[in-house]
Structures are given as C-alpha cells and as structure tokens.
Amino acid sequence: MSLDRCDLPADGAGTKVGSRDWAWTLSADLVVVLGFALIGRLSHEEGNLALGTLATAAPFVLGLLAGWTRAPCAGIATAERARSVRFGWWLLAWTMAGGVVLRWVTGEGLAPAFLVVAASVLTAGLVGRRWAGGRWRERRRERVA
Numbered sequence: 001m002s003l004d005r006c007d008l009p010a011d012g013a014g015t016k017v018g019s020r021d022w023a024w025t026l027s028a029d030l031v032v033v034l035g036f037a038l039i040g041r042l043s044h045e046e047g048n049l050a051l052g053t054l055a056t057a058a059p060f061v062l063g064l065l066a067g068w069t070r071a072p073c074a075g076i077a078t079a080e081r082a083r084s085v086r087f088g089w090w091l092l093a094w095t096m097a098g099g100v101v102l103r104w105v106t107g108e109g110l111a112p113a114f115l116v117v118a119a120s121v122l123t124a125g126l127v128g129r130r131w132a133g134g135r136w137r138e139r140r141r142e143r144v145a
Contacts, residue, residue: 034057
C-alpha cells in the first residue's frame with residue numbers, strides 16, 4: 001500500500017513538527033478567529049461575553065484546525081509555507097466552509113451580513129496578514145542585501 005501526501009509527516013520538508021515557527025503562526029490564526037468572534041459579540045452585546053464568543057468562534061476554529069490538519073494533502077507542510085499567502089487562502093476556505101456548515105447544522109444564524117463580515121475579517125486576518133508579513137520580510141531582505 002502506498003502512502004498519499006496526507007500520510008507524510010508534517011516535517012517532511014525539513015521543518016520540525018515542534019517548530020516554534022508554525023506554532024506561532026497557528027496561534028496567530030486562532031487569535032484572528034477568536035478576535036472576529038469577540039468583536040462581533042461586543043458589537044451586539046448579547047448574553048455572556050465569554051461563552052457567546054466561544055460559541056460563535058467554535059465552528060470557525062474547527063474549520064481552521066481542519067485546514068491546518070489537511071495542509072500536507074495540499075503540499076503545505078512546512079512552517080515557511082504556513083506563512084504564505086497561498087496557505088492563507090487555503091485556511092480561509094476551510095475556516096469559512098467549516099464555520100458555515102457547522103453553524104447551519106447546529107441551527108445557528110447564517111445572515112448574509114454575518115457571512116460578509118466573517119469573510120471580510122477572516123480574509124484580512126488569515127490572508128492579509130500573511131501578505132503584509134511577506135512584504136515586510138521581503139523588504140527586510142532587500143535592506144540586508
């Protein structure tokens with residue numbers, strides 16, 4: 001039986017699984033999703049802030065984690081690639097799909113305005129920050145060279 005790309009270890013391209021680099025990147029992604037949920041809860045002032053934020057964020061966090069888990073299948077296994085804009089788009093797709101599907105299954109609201117705000121904030125946080133970080137690293141390399 002042959003292994004597919006999903007069976008490769010996360011460090012297959014030379015980055016250790018325990019690398020602080022990908023841990024920081026994943027942590028930043030989680031902060032983006034939790035921040036999106038927190039800002040939404042603060043703007044609507046509904047119920048318990050902590051529990052409401054977690055309830056709103058949970059489907060999107062699960063989608064995000066699924067995207068991270070499935071990344072080796074797309075050939076995105078290293079910490080360097082995890083910081084790429086391509087990976088940001090990958091995560092955005094998984095995060096939005098997971099969030100929307102899980103909210104629909106659980107009977108939570110899927111108002112068009114909510115979906116537009118979710119897509120906008122998550123695009124800025126998951127894709128935009130990777131783009132800005134890449135530009136910053138590129139300019140820093142140019143200054144050093």
